[in-house]
Amino acid sequence: MEDILTLERVSKVYEPNITALDEVSFSVKRGEFLFITGPSGAGKSTLLNLIFRAEKPTSGEIYFEGRPLSSLKKKEVPFFRRKIGFVFQDFKLLENRSVFENVAISLEIQGIGEDEIRRRVLKILERLGLSGKETQPVRQLSGGEKQRVALARAIVNRPKLLLADEPTGNLDSRRTEEVMEIFEDLNAEGTTIILATHDEALYAERHRRVLVLDQGRLLNP
Ligand SMILES: Nc1ncnc2c1ncn2[C@@H]1O[C@H](COP(=O)(O)OP(=O)(O)OP(=O)(O)O)[C@@H](O)[C@H]1O
Ligand SMILES: [Mg+2]
Numbered sequence: 001m002e003d004i005l006t007l008e009r010v011s012k013v014y015e016p017n018i019t020a021l022d023e024v025s026f027s028v029k030r031g032e033f034l035f036i037t038g039p040s041g042a043g044k045s046t047l048l049n050l051i052f053r054a055e056k057p058t059s060g061e062i063y064f065e066g067r068p069l070s071s072l073k074k075k076e077v078p079f080f081r082r083k084i085g086f087v088f089q090d091f092k093l094l095e096n097r098s099v100f101e102n103v104a105i106s107l108e109i110q111g112i113g114e115d116e117i118r119r120r121v122l123k124i125l126e127r128l129g130l131s132g133k134e135t136q137p138v139r140q141l142s143g144g145e146k147q148r149v150a151l152a153r154a155i156v157n158r159p160k161l162l163l164a165d166e167p168t169g170n171l172d173s174r175r176t177e178e179v180m181e182i183f184e185d186l187n188a189e190g191t192t193i194i195l196a197t198h199d200e201a202l203y204a205e206r207h208r209r210v211l212v213l214d215q216g217r218l219l220n221p
């Protein structure tokens with residue numbers, strides 16, 4: 001399989017002098033399920049943010065499907081992001097909107113018809129155990145429910161690449177298992193997944209490639 005993503009000596013320095021990532025290089029094959037781990041502050045979220053083009057590297061280059069992200073024009077960024085699902089560590093949900101609206105938003109922006117949106121959103125909510133919560137404002141949900149809404153929003157668009165930042169951090173062990181099953185299913189359906197976590201239990205015994213970050217450096221490229 002060809003590489004869907006390549007990082008070449010990517011560094012990110014926050015002013016005045018925090019090196020969040022230090023010359024990180026690796027490639028991800030299409031269809032891979034890759035874990036990124038390392039202690040708090042190692043640079044995991046920074047790495048995912050750079051791949052999503054939420055931020056730009058200080059130096060180095062990121063290639064998605066062969067194209068350098070530095071060549072993306074501003075108006076191309078939303079189209080690029082449609083190929084990528086992102087489960088944010090802090091969810092970034094619209095707290096006053098309903099569960100349904102939060103998941104439907106990315107489809108509405110693309111002008112998909114109302115019936116199709118309804119069908120797809122309800123199906124995803126069911127898959128994530130959120131049936132019955134459709135009309136509830138997100139601010140009334142538990143942390144674990146919000147985490148699953150964030151996942152639903154990230155996958156409803158059927159992204160080629162799914163970036164998940166600590167996606168089970170608020171779930172109990174049973175929900176964690178359920179969500180990991182969903183990641184496995186999505187991966188089996190062809191979605192490339194990069195999952196960042198400090199939780200060893202998530203990748204233990206899964207026999208997937210695990211990259212370890214420490215103070216912005218990759219320990220095992
Ligand atoms: N916007 C920012 N401005 C300044 N420093 C930042 C910024 N974002 C991250 N950092 C710093 O960069 C380093 C890496 O942070 P990052 O959030 O990527 O770590 P992480 O591995 O995701 O940690 P955690 O496991 O706690 O989520 C930290 O030292 C952090 O303080
Ligand atoms: Mg983080």
